[in-house]
Amino acid sequence: MKPIWIVDDDASIRWVLEKALARDNLATRSFANAREAMAAFELETPQVLVSDIRMPGESGIDLLAAVKARHPGLPVIIITAFSDLDSAVASFQGGAFDYLAKPFDIDKAVSLIRRALEESLREASVEAAPAETPEILGHAPAMQEVFRAIGRLSQSNVTVLITGESGTGKELVARALHKHSPRAQQPFIALNTAAIPKDLLESELFGHERGAFTGAQAMRRGRFEQAENGTLFLDEIGDMPFDLQTRLLRVLSDAHFYRVGGHQPVKANVRVIAATHQNLEQRVRDGLFREDLYHRLNVIRLRLPSLRERSDDIPLLVRHFLVQSAHQLGVEPKRMSEPAMRYLAGLALPGNVRQLENLCNWITVMAPGQTVEVKDLPRDLTQGHPAPAALPDAALPGAAGTPSAVVAPEAAAVAAHDWIGLLEQQAAAMLGAGQMDVMDTLAREFESALIKTALKHTHGRKNDAAVRLGIGRNTITRKIVELGIDGAREE
Known part of the structure; x- marks a missing residue:
């Protein structure tokens, strides 16, 4: 985490803030005037900037304007x-997070x-794009058509609607379209509109x-x-939701929007x-869906x-996923026997690539040998039932590999991958x-297993684990403390 910068011509205020923040184990860097801080911005940036408004030379408002022009988040x-009061108003108009009134x-x-x-930190987590777009694999003619379409759209800014069943890789294709577009060096922001409660979605999209x-204690930028x-x-x-469809249509047609509670239009490129x-x-x-938005x-x-x-x-x-899973867990990749591979290729998997x-992932954790035979596959698959599109079963409470302290003897007899039956018997x-x-008791075990597995998949990166689980950063931080989970880090 980067330090907090303090800009104030009063040495006593700098000293008090430095000592107070040091007690909270927060690193600081101090400047006596705005000019020194502006020069430092040429080499690095802080996590948060705290600045006095009235200083010799450039004022805090001047510094605020310069910073927001280059680092709006x-x-x-x-x-x-x-x-x-006028200074406080000017601060908010300039985009300040908040203000401190002396004496504070x-x-x-x-x-x-x-x-x-x-x-x-939330902004950094949302805006940090992957260093490399995940690979899209496929030799089948149907996938080659997708690759050709991405190529044809590579220099276009046109709006694209991606359709397909759940688990077919729609976000991977969206990232590929972005990576090969003229906007490739700018942010790629993803939002699952079905995962956000209706009363929060408007603020999530447009800010407030x-x-x-x-x-709403401070102005917040939305995904746009x-x-x-x-x-x-x-x-x-x-x-x-239908009412938000109207707001989205307005943005697509007018190229501007209003934050929740705002009266000034914000341009959207x-x-x-x-x-x-x-x-x-x-x-x-x-x-249930606006026809005019559909055509847009x-x-x-x-x-x-x-x-x-x-x-x-x-x-x-x-083969790709077995290597990927083995790399995440630090083990040797499993190999599929020819009969097992033919068996998998003949299955109808309703959850698709996901x-x-x-x-x-299940095979990497649960299959007993390095070469996987048909008998080593989950019983659901070998008995002709569709396998659930879920997390690897070893990550669930009471499953083999993660024994629960309170598993009943009769529950141990249940097949490891039949986690719902195991839960019912437990x-x-x-x-x-x-x-x-x-x-x-069971909810704590369940949450602990999910968070530990997510942290393992993200190599301990707490923010990434929260995104993968679909929960907030503050929530996962609280749960890690409550459940006594080790091995998490901020980045």
Whole structure:
């Protein structure tokens, strides 16, 4: 984490803030004037900037303007005189995160800086694009058509609608479209509109002003602003609430929007790529999706084939995922025997590529030998039932490889991959024994297993694990402490 910069011509204020932040193990760097801070920005940037408003030479407002022009996502806290209302207003108009009125309470000042720090880390987590676009594999003719379409669209900024079943790789294709577009050096921001509660989605998309609603203690940029000059990927667009569809249509047609609670238009130079597994035409006929928005999004349609349509690619994908999974766990990759590979290639996998990847994770953890035979595959598959598109079963409470401290003897007899049956028997055993707080006990084990597995997959990176699990950074931090989980780090 980068240090917090303090800019103030008053040495005593610099000293007090440095000592207070040091007690919280937060690194600082101090400057006596705005000019020194501006020069330092040529070489590095802080995590948060705290600046006095009135200093010899350039003022804090001048510094704020210069910083926001180059680093719009950096939280800046302005220190003002208690009675200087005009300065406070100017600070917010310039994009300040908040302001401190002199004389200030040091504990409140540290609390405010911590809030700004959390916002800065959240922004960094959202905006950090992968160093390399994940590889899209496929030799089947249906996938070659997709690759050709990406090539034809490589120099275009046109809106694209990606359709296909869940698990076919729609986000990978969106990232590839961005990587090969003129916007490749700008942010790629992804948002699953079905994963955000309706009452939060508007703020998530468009941001909000300070005081727009209860809990809005500071102005926050939404995904459109974070994706400025880049690409915004809206997954599961078919699930977007009807009233928000109107706001999205306005942005696509007018190229500007308003933050929640805001009155000033914000320009939007963003390429939108949308995706859905649903039949949007049918949703239009059912009155659940705006027809005018549908036509705005459906400029170029790219349909991804299901795995059933590209079964020739299954051996290629299996080998890739087995190597990838082994690398994540630090073990030797498993090999599929010819009969086992033929068996997998003949399966109908409703979860598509995502399900196949999860299956390879299961094989890496659970298969007994280095060469995997048909008998080593999950019983669901060998008995002709579709395998669930879920996390590897070893990551679940009570499954083989992660034994629970309270697993009942009869539960141990259940097949390791039948985790729901195992959970039911575990709950029955605990209830039958008269144990109290069964829900809390099992929920804690379940959450602990999920978080530990996510941390293992992200090599301990807490922010990445939170994104993969679909929970907030503050939530995963709290859970790690509550559950006593080790091995997590910030970056």
